[in-house]
Amino acid sequence: xxxxxxxxxxxxxxxxxxxxxxxxxxxEKGFSRSxxxxxxxxxxxxPGTLYLYFKNKDELYASLSLRIxxxxxxxxxxxxxxxxxxxxxxxDALQEAMFDVYDFxxxxxxxxxxxxxxxxxxxxxxxxxxEIEDLSRKSLRLMARIFQEGIDNGVFIDRHPLALADIxxxxxxxxxxxxxxxKIIDENKDYLKQTLTMAFEIFGRGLREKNEGVEKKA
Amino acid sequence: xxxxxxxxxxxxxxxxxxxxxxxxxxxEKGFSRSxxxxxxxxxxxxPGTLYLYFKNKDELYASLSLRIxxxxxxxxxxxxxxxxxxxxxxxDALQEAMFDVYDFxxxxxxxxxxxxxxxxxxxxxxxxxxEIEDLSRKSLRLMARIFQEGIDNGVFIDRHPLALADIxxxxxxxxxxxxxxxKIIDENKDYLKQTLTMAFEIFGRGLREKNEGVEKKA
Amino acid sequence: xxxxxxxxxxxxxxxxxxxxxxxxxxxEKGFSRSxxxxxxxxxxxxPGTLYLYFKNKDELYASLSLRIxxxxxxxxxxxxxxxxxxxxxxxDALQEAMFDVYDFxxxxxxxxxxxxxxxxxxxxxxxxxxEIEDLSRKSLRLMARIFQEGIDNGVFIDRHPLALADIxxxxxxxxxxxxxxxKIIDENKDYLKQTLTMAFEIFGRGLREKNEGVEKKA
Amino acid sequence: xxxxxxxxxxxxxxxxxxxxxxxxxxxEKGFSRSxxxxxxxxxxxxPGTLYLYFKNKDELYASLSLRIxxxxxxxxxxxxxxxxxxxxxxxDALQEAMFDVYDFxxxxxxxxxxxxxxxxxxxxxxxxxxEIEDLSRKSLRLMARIFQEGIDNGVFIDRHPLALADIxxxxxxxxxxxxxxxKIIDENKDYLKQTLTMAFEIFGRGLREKNEGVEKKA
DNA sequence: GATGAATGAGTATTCATTCAT
DNA sequence: TATGAATGAATACTCATTCAT
Numbered sequence: 001x002x003x004x005x006x007x008x009x010x011x012x013x014x015x016x017x018x019x020x021x022x023x024x025x026x027x028e029k030g031f032s033r034s035x036x037x038x039x040x041x042x043x044x045x046x047p048g049t050l051y052l053y054f055k056n057k058d059e060l061y062a063s064l065s066l067r068i069x070x071x072x073x074x075x076x077x078x079x080x081x082x083x084x085x086x087x088x089x090x091x092d093a094l095q096e097a098m099f100d101v102y103d104f105x106x107x108x109x110x111x112x113x114x115x116x117x118x119x120x121x122x123x124x125x126x127x128x129x130x131e132i133e134d135l136s137r138k139s140l141r142l143m144a145r146i147f148q149e150g151i152d153n154g155v156f157i158d159r160h161p162l163a164l165a166d167i168x169x170x171x172x173x174x175x176x177x178x179x180x181x182x183k184i185i186d187e188n189k190d191y192l193k194q195t196l197t198m199a200f201e202i203f204g205r206g207l208r209e210k211n212e213g214v215e216k217k218a
Numbered sequence: 219x220x221x222x223x224x225x226x227x228x229x230x231x232x233x234x235x236x237x238x239x240x241x242x243x244x245x246e247k248g249f250s251r252s253x254x255x256x257x258x259x260x261x262x263x264x265p266g267t268l269y270l271y272f273k274n275k276d277e278l279y280a281s282l283s284l285r286i287x288x289x290x291x292x293x294x295x296x297x298x299x300x301x302x303x304x305x306x307x308x309x310d311a312l313q314e315a316m317f318d319v320y321d322f323x324x325x326x327x328x329x330x331x332x333x334x335x336x337x338x339x340x341x342x343x344x345x346x347x348x349e350i351e352d353l354s355r356k357s358l359r360l361m362a363r364i365f366q367e368g369i370d371n372g373v374f375i376d377r378h379p380l381a382l383a384d385i386x387x388x389x390x391x392x393x394x395x396x397x398x399x400x401k402i403i404d405e406n407k408d409y410l411k412q413t414l415t416m417a418f419e420i421f422g423r424g425l426r427e428k429n430e431g432v433e434k435k436a
Numbered sequence: 437x438x439x440x441x442x443x444x445x446x447x448x449x450x451x452x453x454x455x456x457x458x459x460x461x462x463x464e465k466g467f468s469r470s471x472x473x474x475x476x477x478x479x480x481x482x483p484g485t486l487y488l489y490f491k492n493k494d495e496l497y498a499s500l501s502l503r504i505x506x507x508x509x510x511x512x513x514x515x516x517x518x519x520x521x522x523x524x525x526x527x528d529a530l531q532e533a534m535f536d537v538y539d540f541x542x543x544x545x546x547x548x549x550x551x552x553x554x555x556x557x558x559x560x561x562x563x564x565x566x567e568i569e570d571l572s573r574k575s576l577r578l579m580a581r582i583f584q585e586g587i588d589n590g591v592f593i594d595r596h597p598l599a600l601a602d603i604x605x606x607x608x609x610x611x612x613x614x615x616x617x618x619k620i621i622d623e624n625k626d627y628l629k630q631t632l633t634m635a636f637e638i639f640g641r642g643l644r645e646k647n648e649g650v651e652k653k654a
Numbered sequence: 655x656x657x658x659x660x661x662x663x664x665x666x667x668x669x670x671x672x673x674x675x676x677x678x679x680x681x682e683k684g685f686s687r688s689x690x691x692x693x694x695x696x697x698x699x700x701p702g703t704l705y706l707y708f709k710n711k712d713e714l715y716a717s718l719s720l721r722i723x724x725x726x727x728x729x730x731x732x733x734x735x736x737x738x739x740x741x742x743x744x745x746d747a748l749q750e751a752m753f754d755v756y757d758f759x760x761x762x763x764x765x766x767x768x769x770x771x772x773x774x775x776x777x778x779x780x781x782x783x784x785e786i787e788d789l790s791r792k793s794l795r796l797m798a799r800i801f802q803e804g805i806d807n808g809v810f811i812d813r814h815p816l817a818l819a820d821i822x823x824x825x826x827x828x829x830x831x832x833x834x835x836x837k838i839i840d841e842n843k844d845y846l847k848q849t850l851t852m853a854f855e856i857f858g859r860g861l862r863e864k865n866e867g868v869e870k871k872a
Numbered sequence: 873g874a875t876g877a878a879t880g881a882g883t884a885t886t887c888a889t890t891c892a893t
Numbered sequence: 894t895a896t897g898a899a900t901g902a903a904t905a906c907t908c909a910t911t912c913a914t
Contacts, residue, residue, distance in 0.1 A: 032250035033337045035908060046875045057909065088426065095418050099411065119251050156425050170389060171417045193317065199389045200313050206420030207374050208306065254884060264900045269885065468686035469773045471887060482896045493888065524862065531854050535847065592861050607824065607853045629753065635825045636749045642856030643810050644742065690905060700879045705906065
């Protein structure tokens with residue numbers, strides 16, 4: 001058992017070592033121009049070894065996103081769990097967390113986009129796919145909970161919290177989060193339009209607020 | 219003379235025919251999984267013919283972005299040129315224009331992202347590259363002018379118009395526009411943070427506006 | 437008839453125009469890296485036009501060799517026909533002629549080599565092939581006749597004139613003439629060895645001649 | 655250490671295996687009509703493997719020349735190193751060596767010619783290029799040393815040894831050696847003419863020697 | 873587990889040649 | 894005749910993946 005566990009931990013360490021190397025290489029060259037050999041070299045391993053830890057190149061790539069989602073969720077849970085904070089302060093803490101995510105990996109945006117490609121998804125194992133979907137959804141809900149709380153307390157204006165979480169995420173990452181994007185690209189454009197319309201409304205209010213009176217007269 | 223002109227027009231028609239086919243194939247499969255043969259088939263041409271009109275696969279892909287930027291600029295110029303509209307109405311018209319851009323090609327986002335990869339840029343001819351940079355900058359300035367006008371008229375609150383244009387574009391397309399992104403990725407992350415901080419401030423205001431009093435009390 | 441003839445002359449002029457262009461391009465880039473389009477551009481014609489005058493790229497290339505062989509034969513006939521010259525003077529005149537051939541086209545060597553490739557020969561029309569073989573043989577015989585005359589007059593040492601012609605040609609062009617090379621490459625190595633053995637003998641004699649006594653003592 | 659060395663030897667074996675296959679295929683079809691797949695098949699390897707040992711098709715081809723130059727130099731060093739031989743005997747041994755080189759690879763001539771094409775040279779790595787230049791020069795100097803010795807001993811007539819080496823090589827291979835040819839083609843034709851004039855002089859002497867008196871009277 | 877040499881299917885690109893105008 | 898746009902077969906080269914050691 002102890003041995004089993006130690007082995008498992010060792011295995012996990014290797015996985016992380018590879019992911020870190022992959023992150024570096026993908027950042028520099030983009031997905032399709034990075035070769036498995038590049039990554040192996042960066043990780044100071046042989047190409048064959050990579051396949052002991054990841055089924056294929058797509059899974060390796062997807063694991064980057066998984067990792068950042070895990071990090072994001074830890075940060076979100078921490079914000080949510082802090083009973084001391086008012087909804088407004090939580091929104092601010094959320095913003096802080098997002099900046100840290102960005103520091104952790106400035107390629108978040110591109111990673112998550114690449115992941116959405118239906119061709120990429122085909123090459124992922126069902127487990128990995130399920131895990132990503134799960135974490136995506138979870139992170140969205142965690143964000144949404146922050147807004148929900150604000151709305152419940154009458155502190156935020158009354159909007160659907162999930163949409164707000166999307167907007168927030170969109171502002172941050174320049175990307176509509178995985179779960180939503182998938183819908184957009186694969187199914188229809190309505191969801192995007194709703195979210196964006198709401199975003200623009202908020203944006204417009206922020207933009208004109210101070211001089212609203214003037215605008216109305218015009 | 220007339221012949222020269224007709225030929226030129228014929229040539230342009232062919233280019234468009236290829237671009238339309240490429241757009242379709244790239245949308246369906248993504249860049250690296252689309253082959254030149256796929257595109258040729260879609261365009262009902264032979265692979266060799268593609269190379270009479272585009273230097274290589276990267277240039278063909280980049281031309282998609284060029285095309286959408288051209289369309290965007292036409293729309294923006296139309297909004298700007300309409301003297302009838304108040305700054306607020308222009309902001310709304312801008313939003314309309316952006317939705318139309320999205321209808322024109324829902325892949326805008328991915329296209330522009332792909333374009334930012336420095337590995338991709340290496341394969342573009344200097345002219346094409348210059349043209350893209352020029353149009354990117356031009357579109358940003360056109361958006362900025364709309365906000366500038368609002369600020370000058372005391373209708374919008376006082377922020378740097380270029381940053382507002384960035385935010386607007388980011389909200390819409392889920393992407394930080396080419397000119398800015400290049401800065402972010404290649405140089406430093408400060409510019410992004412500034413823009414985002416501003417975005418969050420506007421967002422926060424829009425979010426809490428109605429109940430600001432309550433929040434303050436809390 | 438007059439019209440027919442004028443047309444034929446016009447046609448020949450075009451052929452020469454193309455050959456001159458081809459010579460230039462082939463000299464600069466070598467055979468396989470020269471494209472028919474390069475040649476067409478150099479000749480200020482369209483690619484299609486080239487095919488009105490030459491069956492294919494190989495025939496165009498072969499025609500270069502044909503042209504130089506024709507030039508060579510004219511010079512050789514002139515030397516042979518001059519009754520004023522002694523065999524020794526004819527040998528000197530032969531040398532002069534060869535230098536002129538070289539000035540006419542410094543690529544002779546490479547042209548004739550390329551021509552020998554059996555893969556190239558496959559693409560030539562039987563007529564062209566026959567013509568080249570004929571001219572090659574003719575030029576060798578013309579050279580041989582000069583040596584024959586010297587031998588008959590007791591002026592040159594007694595060797596087979598054809599072999600002497602080969603050696604002469606080899607020295608000049610750095611190449612064993614078409615007829616011989618073909619034998620060497622396609623059939624066997626004996627002919628080359630014979631020729632070379634004789635060449636080395638002559639060379640050795642010329643090299644040591646002055647001090648032959650010394651050498652013999654050693 | 656031992657492992658490192660064994661691997662290196664194994665690697666060299668593979669290189670030779672490929673070179674041998676390439677030699678065969680190139681001999682049969684010529685450079686441009688031989689495909690990498692042909693060569694791979696002949697070597698009983700996959701196309702990809704060829705690229706593990708040679709950067710590209712041109713480098714593989716150039717390596718054939720390298721190999722023969724290496725062989726030639728070994729033979730020349732052996733002749734030069736034999737203190738037993740008189741200059742005249744060394745010249746004869748040189749001739750023997752050249753015949754063996756020819757037996758080793760009857761394509762020498764064509765290989766070295768191909769190598770001279772400036773378009774080919776562009777695709778070679780600087781190291782390989784330097785190595786070829788070095789060996790070319792070295793082999794010429796080794797030949798020259800044989801003639802130098804003969805001249806120094808008063809056995810050979812007094813001419814520039816390098817030019818003699820060129821003539822010798824030209825007779826043998828039907829090609830003016832790389833170093834010289836490069837001068838000829840890229841710079842000017844003077845060097846060739848000098849060499850040839852000297853060759854013809856030697857030729858003429860060998861040709862007429864027996865009957866020189868007769869000729870002079872005529 | 874780890875290696876890295878070998879694989880070979882996959883693809884961008886070229887270019888001799890054709891043919892409608 | 895001349896054109897030159899279009900063709901599409903041909904091929905060098907890449908790289909994810911495997912497997913004997």
